Amino acid sequence: MNPFVRVGAIAAKELLQLKRDKMTFGMIVMIPLIQLLLFGFAINTNVRHLPVGVVDYSHSGLSRVLIQTISATQVVTFTRHFTNLPEAEQAIASAEVRAVLIIPGDVSQRLVRNPSVGMGSPSASDAETSRPVAQWLVDGSDTIVAGAIKGLRGMPLVELLDKPANRQTPTFEVTLLYNPEQRTVVNIVPGLAAVILTMTMIMFTSAAIVRERERGNMEMLITTPVRPIELMIGKILPYIFIGALQVAIILGLGFLLFNVPLNGSLLQLALATLLFITASLTLGLIISTIAKSQLQSMQMTIFVLLPSILLSGFMFPYEGMPLAAQYIAEALPATHFMRLIRGVVLKDVEIINMAGDMYWLALFTLGGLAVASIRFKKRLD
Amino acid sequence: MTSPSASYAIRAEKLSRRFGDTLAVQDLDLEVETGRIYGFLGPNGCGKTTTIRMLTGLLQPSAGRVEVLGFNLPDDAEKLRLHIGYMTQKFSLYDDLTIEENLRFIARIYGLNARAQKQRIEELLSIYGLQAKAKQFAGSMSGGQRQRLSLAAATLHKPKLLFLDEPTSAVDPENRREFWEQLFDLSDQGTSILVSTHYMDEAERCHKLAILENGIKRADGSPDELMQQMGSSVVEISSSELRSLKQILIALPEIISAAQLGARLRVLVKDSVGDPVGFLSQQPSVKPEDQLNRVRPSLEDVFVTCTGVRADSGEQP
Numbered sequence: 149m150n151p152f153v154r155v156g157a158i159a160a161k162e163l164l165q166l167k168r169d170k171m172t173f174g175m176i177v178m179i180p181l182i183q184l185l186l187f188g189f190a191i192n193t194n195v196r197h198l199p200v201g202v203v204d205y206s207h208s209g210l211s212r213v214l215i216q217t218i219s220a221t222q223v224v225t226f227t228r229h230f231t232n233l234p235e236a237e238q239a240i241a242s243a244e245v246r247a248v249l250i251i252p253g254d255v256s257q258r259l260v261r262n263p264s265v266g267m268g269s270p271s272a273s274d275a276e277t278s279r280p281v282a283q284w285l286v287d288g289s290d291t292i293v294a295g296a297i298k299g300l301r302g303m304p305l306v307e308l309l310d311k312p313a314n315r316q317t318p319t320f321e322v323t324l325l326y327n328p329e330q331r332t333v334v335n336i337v338p339g340l341a342a343v344i345l346t347m348t349m350i351m352f353t354s355a356a357i358v359r360e361r362e363r364g365n366m367e368m369l370i371t372t373p374v375r376p377i378e379l380m381i382g383k384i385l386p387y388i389f390i391g392a393l394q395v396a397i398i399l400g401l402g403f404l405l406f407n408v409p410l411n412g413s414l415l416q417l418a419l420a421t422l423l424f425i426t427a428s429l430t431l432g433l434i435i436s437t438i439a440k441s442q443l444q445s446m447q448m449t450i451f452v453l454l455p456s457i458l459l460s461g462f463m464f465p466y467e468g469m470p471l472a473a474q475y476i477a478e479a480l481p482a483t484h485f486m487r488l489i490r491g492v493v494l495k496d497v498e499i500i501n502m503a504g505d506m507y508w509l510a511l512f513t514l515g516g517l518a519v520a521s522i523r524f525k526k527r528l529d
Numbered sequence: 530m531t532s533p534s535a536s537y538a539i540r541a542e543k544l545s546r547r548f549g550d551t552l553a554v555q556d557l558d559l560e561v562e563t564g565r566i567y568g569f570l571g572p573n574g575c576g577k578t579t580t581i582r583m584l585t586g587l588l589q590p591s592a593g594r595v596e597v598l599g600f601n602l603p604d605d606a607e608k609l610r611l612h613i614g615y616m617t618q619k620f621s622l623y624d625d626l627t628i629e630e631n632l633r634f635i636a637r638i639y640g641l642n643a644r645a646q647k648q649r650i651e652e653l654l655s656i657y658g659l660q661a662k663a664k665q666f667a668g669s670m671s672g673g674q675r676q677r678l679s680l681a682a683a684t685l686h687k688p689k690l691l692f693l694d695e696p697t698s699a700v701d702p703e704n705r706r707e708f709w710e711q712l713f714d715l716s717d718q719g720t721s722i723l724v725s726t727h728y729m730d731e732a733e734r735c736h737k738l739a740i741l742e743n744g745i746k747r748a749d750g751s752p753d754e755l756m757q758q759m760g761s762s763v764v765e766i767s768s769s770e771l772r773s774l775k776q777i778l779i780a781l782p783e784i785i786s787a788a789q790l791g792a793r794l795r796v797l798v799k800d801s802v803g804d805p806v807g808f809l810s811q812q813p814s815v816k817p818e819d820q821l822n823r824v825r826p827s828l829e830d831v832f833v834t835c836t837g838v839r840a841d842s843g844e845q846p
Contacts, residue, residue, distance in 0.1 A: 150640060368621035372639065373639065526606075528588055
């Protein structure tokens with residue numbers, strides 16, 4: 149009795165059933181394809197053209213030029229003019245505009261004394277000179293929007309008075325590595341590979357054992373000499389290839405459509421991906437041995453999927469989370485793969501230098517297989 | 530296997546199984562001889578499936594001792610699996626695989642090499658008349674075809690002992706007859722068979738059978754033995770007013786049951802009544818012109834005497 153033959157029999161049967169299930173088969177290709185296009189184009193943290201309003205108390209030519217100068221940055225678009233403050237606040241509350249610029253009546257006096265304009269060199273202690281030119285009222289509930297408006301705080305106003313720029317030496321020199329143009333999509337595409345793999349791999353296998361039970365095949369299967377570990381390995385084998393196919397679709401299209409670079413070695417990428425796929429598949433198997441129905445297995449998949457999206461560093465930096473959340477994130481395979489794939493694809497890191505993440509994925513796979521095999525009883529009670 | 534149990538395929542002592550508060554099987558003693566067809570007869574929910582699951586190692590007994598093919602259960606369940614075949618009550622092969630694919634899957638699980646697989650599958654397809662349907666999906670087949678496929682799959686590895694849980698419940702009478710011919714062929718080749726059923730005509734074909742009710746064995750033996758040792762006599766009454774007569778007779782403590790068969794009433798009278806025909810003709814409700822005949826008991830009569838209910842009157846599970 150050869151265990152490899154039995155594993156092969158289970159894997160071949162899974163592939164056949166998968167081939168017959170046209171819907172699922174289509175999803176293997178369509179999920180990464182559509183989600184990549186959707187999120188690749190949609191997700192952008194570089195905010196542009198925020199709708200804003202203005203309350204102009206000065207009614208001067210200067211205030212109109214000021215508004216034009218700010219519009220030229222493309223960060224905001226002035227869509228409304230308000231005559232008074234309460235009206236403007238109402239518009240912010242109803243999300244008609246995200247911020248309102250209040251131009252005071254004495255804007256020209258403030259402007260000529262502003263240090264950024266560089267008229268003479270007034271002392272910093274002079275209260276008159278340190279007054280800002282105008283005020284922004286911002287819907288601060290969205291931190292990304294608030295950040296974009298805050299970025300306007302130090303904007304140069306020299307064009308306003310047609311004077312040469314007052315060149316200041318910045319305190320720090322900042323050099324942006326790996327993504328100098330600061331395109332969000334560069335960070336999103338490799339991360340998306342991790343998220344989509346988490347979703348499809350866990351989803352496929354979490355239904356694997358439950359489906360046999362629901363369709364009544366389990367009673368036959370457990371009277372055969374197949375061992376639990378053989379059943380588990382046979383169930384995940386076909387999906388390893390499917391996972392690899394999905395990563396190829398995401399990174400390939402990311403390169404072609406969004407110009408996301410593939411800096412690292414493909415072999416190293418394949419190794420890291422393989423480990424992550426097996427880790428996700430065994431997580432699905434564990435779910436499958438717990439769930440009593442396919443509906444339950446779906447619910448548990450989502451229970452794992454959400455933290456994998458939100459805590460793994462896909463959307464928000466890992467370092468910004470409190471310690472407890474970081475521990476949870478460390479347990480999730482997606483967090484480790486997020487670091488690995490971004491490292492290899494964007495920064496050409498050798499995976500040997502990220503051995504910790506690799507070890508965790510390997511450990512997770514072995515532990516998961518053991519747990520699933522032990523939990524799976526060849527009995528009905 | 531040199532133990533004295535070698536001539537028995539199955540031996541169970543005081544086998545019990547509890548689900549929560551209900552006893553599904555209670556103190557069941559069982560001896561199934563090698564090479565025989567042994568029947569479990571009983572209404573749905575009487576513990577037939579639970580017993581079969583315990584005997585195949587799928588359920589752990591709450592109490593009792595089981596020895597199947599010389600293996601002690603539940604400890605040796607894994608070793609036993611190579612030697613038994615199990616045809617489940619519900620179709621348990623894959624609907625989305627063809628007949629051939631289903632059989633090939635089972636053949637590979639049991640470790641047959643490529644040549645043996647091909648040969649055995651062709652053999653089974655011809656025995657069970659499935660060659661023409663080999664490429665058809667199992668899900669699209671008729672009840673009779675599915676049942677033959679299930680039997681082919683259960684016997685693919687040539688098991689010494691075959692468990693069949695209500696194998697003919699979704700099959701028409703003609704297919705049932707054919708199916709039993711195939712069972713006798715298997716038995717002739719030395720396979721021991723345990724089959725559960727709620728059909729009397731099927732039970733009558735078994736070499737030996739046990740009548741189960743509410744998880745308790747009420748009687749066992751060969752169909753002839755059971756009929757001889759029934760403990761009641763059967764009298765058929767031809768009368769004009771059978772419905773009212775039945776109501777009156779059934780109320781008597783000496784009468785076990787009365788069932789109408791066309792123009793006759795089949796009455797089971799306890800053996801404590803010495804002369805059943807005389808006893809019945811003295812009843813005021815039986816008119817002098819009515820005809821009373823003592824007849825040979827059937828298995829159905831045995832069943833009714835043992836359990837007080839008809840086998841096919843049980844609730845669906």
